[in-house]
Amino acid sequence: MANLPADQQPKKIAAPILAAKYKGKSEIYDLLTVEAGKYLPEMHTINVYYMKQILAKKKRSIKIDQVRHLYVKQYEELTISKILEYAKDWPQVFEYLPDERDIHQLPRQWIINVCFFVVGNQFADWTKGINSQRNEALAQKRDLNIEIDEEILDILMASNAISTHKGSSAGLLKIGSKRRRTKAEIEGLKEEEALRAEAAANKDLEIQRLRA
Numbered sequence: 001m002a003n004l005p006a007d008q009q010p011k012k013i014a015a016p017i018l019a020a021k022y023k024g025k026s027e028i029y030d031l032l033t034v035e036a037g038k039y040l041p042e043m044h045t046i047n048v049y050y051m052k053q054i055l056a057k058k059k060r061s062i063k064i065d066q067v068r069h070l071y072v073k074q075y076e077e078l079t080i081s082k083i084l085e086y087a088k089d090w091p092q093v094f095e096y097l098p099d100e101r102d103i104h105q106l107p108r109q110w111i112i113n114v115c116f117f118v119v120g121n122q123f124a125d126w127t128k129g130i131n132s133q134r135n136e137a138l139a140q141k142r143d144l145n146i147e148i149d150e151e152i153l154d155i156l157m158a159s160n161a162i163s164t165h166k167g168s169s170a171g172l173l174k175i176g177s178k179r180r181r182t183k184a185e186i187e188g189l190k191e192e193e194a195l196r197a198e199a200a201a202n203k204d205l206e207i208q209r210l211r212a
Helices: 015-019 025-035 048-055 080-087 091-095 100-105 108-119 121-142 150-158 169-173 183-211
Strands: none
């Protein structure tokens, strides 16, 4: 982190003063998160050295009420390493993260939220772009596309609706999907299969009789 102006430099107190109120790791974590309102990852994913860096303003921190959560799907193209590779274009991101050797312990969602805070909508657009590319490739590979009226497509894309149902009807709209058979059709197929099996068995018996 760059050198801070003189009026923003950290103050100094004797260690026993801090230890008298906050001595253990969990107590120092509570000081930073509960009392000071810092947005930190789960305590078990960071060490005391990182908390020391936050206290001494060697690392930047985000206030909890400033955090914007961004949901990013678990895709191979959006692993922690790929996200951090993208973030290299914004060195400020790493001013909020622990030292490189400790980053692997961090929760993926926390890293995403930090990147979103620093980079902003450009980061969100990047993740959405990868998501769209993956969906398009998957749709082509598995024939998951749906033929749709242009007017209805415009309505669909403008809609803010979020499905709350567990149904699978949308999957039946795919180009490659086939209409489900009726109960009568299924029973008819079973009967045909039974007749074919019976005919095959009778044929085998006839062959065995002729060979006898």
